[in-house]
Amino acid sequence: MNTGIKIENIEKSFGTNPVLKGINLEVPSGQLVSILGSSGCGKTTLLRIVAGLERATSGHVYFDEELQDLITVEKRAIAMVFQKALLFPSMTIGENVAFSLRASKNPPKDIDKRVEEMLELVKLPGFASRRPGELSGGQEQRVSLARALMRNPKVLLLDEPLSALDANLRVEMRNFIREIHDSFEMTTLFVTHDQEEAMAISDKIAFMESGVLEQYDVPESFVSTPESRKVAKFFGCRNVFPGTIVGDTFEHPFGRTISETDCTWFTQLTCNTNQNHFNAHLANSNPVSNGKIIVNSGLTVAMILGISVIDMSQNAVANLGWTDIKLTHPVYVGDTLYAESICTGVRESSSKPDMGIISMFTRGLNQDGVEIVTWNRSVMIPKRSSGIGQNYFPTPISGPIESRLN
Helix, strand or coil, X not given: CCCCEEEEEEEEEECCEEEXXXXXXXXXXXXXXXXXXXXXXXXXXHHHHHHCCCCCCEEEEEECCEECCCCCHHHCCEEEECCCCCCCCCCCHHHHHHHHHCCCCCCHHHHHHHHHHHHHHCCCCCCCCCCHHHCCHHHHHHHHHHHHHCCCCCEEEEECCCCCCCHHHHHHHHHHHHHHXXXXXXXXXXXXXXXXXXXXXXXXXXXXXXCEEEEXXXXXXXXXXXXCHHHHHHCCCCCCCCCCCCCCEEECCCCEECCHHHHHHHHHHCCCCCHHHCCHHHHCCCCCCCCCCECCHHHHHHHHHHHHHXXXXXXXXXXXEEEEEEECCCCECCCEEEEEEXXXXXXXXXXXXXXXXXXXXXXXXXXXXXXXXXXXXXXXXXXXXXXXXXXXXXXXXXXXXHHHHC
């Protein structure tokens, strides 16, 4: 019976360097899942934690429902194949394959029979008496795989087993690995940096970037519906357009310090006669403001809204709703304001088919990180297919800007 794997909130740091950041992954029993990513993304470290060769800083690994954290590597129902075959040059191929069963109480005849079966399975019949130096790179990896399979593992872990092989042999070996997986009905984790390998043999792909699991899905989804720009870039998607999805967060890039002139000008422009916004002498006697000039709340709201526009409504054609405005802390002259937003909804307009509607929650912070204002807002955004707000930049009569450098 094969075994499912559950990786629960795994964190791993080497010193002060975090290499795995809250990895959550469930692999159904009997599936082949590739852990894909560029060098240094943390995929091998994650595999070694599953194997028991590394201890996680925090988090847990389960095989089915059994916690593996305190189970030593030799007692886990796993086998592992590394990037290099790691065969013992002084032993024959048969002795290498039988190595994991040497300490067992199985009769030597049974072990020899099992070795022949495994070599037959990996398409190396009659190789038992040969030495590793007589084999090609692909044959060495087949022997390494046969050695791993001798234990009848429930979980097979493969760490870049094809990276040292030439291109043609890699194609042959990846198909062979899939055949072996299906024959044994194991659960397999296959670490690779090669997207073609992962796409060709995987039931699912777990794509990692900088210690973060960016997407976990069936192979075709990484091309048709990548969940982030990082995923799209890795898989070579060229038609990438800026957009917003639910859950996206934005720390808007500008901060703005409010001066006394800003406050006085805005207050007078809006015909506000409350002198707490522009009369320092009067404000000095206000116990609520501790003698400081309070910034007009209308200016606070307008400033946070303006700071958020670049990310949330740069191309909006209409504000549709602005609710639940809460002024949670006073703003004083000299404070610096910042804003951040999270997208809470994206849908098509029911009345205008060439428009979409984006909803968001926005909050303002002062320089000390104190929340000063919050609200919910929704805006109407034209779809890219509408052509609205596009191609408006004038064509320079004097030619492209590069020509001005000559």
